[in-house]
Amino acid sequence: MGCRLWLLLFVVTAVRLVLAACMPLTPDEAYYWVWSRHIEGGYLDHPFMVALWIRVGTFIAGENPFGVRLLGPISAFLGSCILYKAATNLITPGRYILVGERAVLLLNATLMLGLGAATMTPDTPLLFFISLTLYALSRALTASEVGLSRVWWAITGAMLGLAFDAKYTAALIGIGIGGFVLTDRRRLWRQLGPWGAIPVLMMVMSPVIYWNATHHWASFIKQGERNGDWHPARALQFLGELLGGQVGLATPIIFVIFVYGAYRTLRRENLLAWLIFLPACVFFIHALGDRVQANWPAVIYPVLALAAAGTNWRIRTAVVSGFALTLGVTVQAAFSPVPLTAHQDPILRQTAGWQEFAHSLAVRATEQGASALVVRDYALASELAFSQNVLPVVGDDPRWQLFSLPAHNVAIGLRVEEERRDKNSSDLCRLSKGHIVRCYASALVSSVQGAQLPKRF
Known part of the structure; x- marks a missing residue:
């Protein structure tokens, strides 16, 4: 060459x-x-x-x-x-x-x-x-x-x-x-x-x-x-x-x-x-x-x-x-020099605000007495497992049964899922430069069994 x-x-x-x-x-x-x-x-x-x-x-x-x-x-x-x-x-x-x-x-x-x-x-x-x-x-x-x-x-x-x-x-x-x-x-x-x-x-x-x-x-x-x-x-x-x-x-x-x-x-x-x-x-x-x-x-x-x-x-x-x-x-x-919304920018939609969101979510779960984050969506569960090390992330999607991941019984957990309807009604949102990217719903659950995802460290 x-x-x-x-x-x-x-x-x-x-x-x-x-x-x-x-x-x-x-x-x-x-x-x-x-x-x-x-x-x-x-x-x-x-x-x-x-x-x-x-x-x-x-x-x-x-x-x-x-x-x-x-x-x-x-x-x-x-x-x-x-x-x-x-x-x-x-x-x-x-x-x-x-x-x-x-x-x-x-x-x-x-x-x-x-x-x-x-x-x-x-x-x-x-x-x-x-x-x-x-x-x-x-x-x-x-x-x-x-x-x-x-x-x-x-x-x-x-x-x-x-x-x-x-x-x-x-x-x-x-x-x-x-x-x-x-x-x-x-x-x-x-x-x-x-x-x-x-x-x-x-x-x-x-x-x-x-x-x-x-x-x-x-x-x-x-x-x-x-x-x-x-x-x-x-x-x-x-x-x-x-x-x-x-x-x-x-x-x-x-x-x-x-x-x-x-x-x-x-x-x-x-x-x-x-x-x-x-x-x-x-x-x-x-x-x-x-x-x-x-x-x-x-x-x-x-x-x-x-x-x-x-x-x-x-x-x-x-x-x-x-x-x-x-x-x-x-x-x-x-660098996002063009101020596009999350709807207009697919890269922003997928990557922005995970670290801060995951940390604030873990703090909220701890304050409510939850010992784990419980997530059905595999992609959201994986992102939360990678982005924070405060609480274990437990996935209850059936796909995790195909892994050799350790089982985890959650006495009290905070279930998290994406809010797909009225995002303005939720205060649990992922942000980028102060703008909402995605919002999520959470609720306390008890007696949940799933697979514990790995932590980064």
Whole structure:
């Protein structure tokens, strides 16, 4: 990579690290932090990789937002270098240096990675291991020796398995690779390498499969139930949300180039076409009857960056506009210079005022004679457990039964839940610069049993 690209990546990584340290945890991040205190082979919502990354980060940097997110910016930096290397084998020979730089710039300029790398969600390790999968696959397809090709196919299976251990949507990339192997003109399906990758893949996926097998297949069933909801009358709404979410997360000009690059793969790149359009079709079909969360297509963003980088179509304009938009969102997230309300600013809504609110809530509970905070909502319970150490937080959501958390019998506790109706009627509110973000209701309860969430210290 050129010196300017190295410099840009170092600067971007430094900014992400600063943002990771400054911004309070979102409720979902606090929930994954709870996971990290009890590492298991899987969890109800996702596989285990995000919990493992948080555990490593907090071991290095402590039980704080920076520790929780530490591996996010670092993995984005390393993943960018790996994606650059993947382009050297997957894109037209002789232009790989320029195309590799374009792919790295395009991916880093998206809001998905630009701001997402400063947070810790399952998408963070997912994007890293998808980039590794693309690199290993490129080496398997271009290796000059049969034995070496088989080794790289095995590594491809391992990296894809680790991506699956981060998020289930990685399976779509695996199916896309399978479709490519079966349809490639080189008849790859007759070679031993692709088949040899399968047992390696299954071995790396086995912790997640074993956890599900020993927990009534809870996670697989939960994800499978998403396909059971079917509301075709709202198809246009869901498709509009899917399109709007991708325009926002990719940033508008990069989204257009992504679409154009994907279209070009239909004629030139059999592999990239499989890796893009098979997952895209799955998301499209799902959106015909149910909502597709905006971050689900993140799994194909590294592939889209490779496809778009080969177009040389307004790349500079797209990258500059993407970084400008991402910088604006980052500044708003860190300093809130524009006085938006919590309804208008989703980052403010999720992150503002937790420390002060949790402390005041614990003081109120103690004054009323409560020995614990009792919370049904898992995200709120996780945030309160991370934000205060005065009282134990007891969760009575059934999902906690899937954890190895200690049971806790509460004689007198203060139950807390979000007030969803008239927020002005409550004096128990989370504030940001004196403005109400969210309000909550509380009531004393007795004889409650639940799971005690971990404390930070």
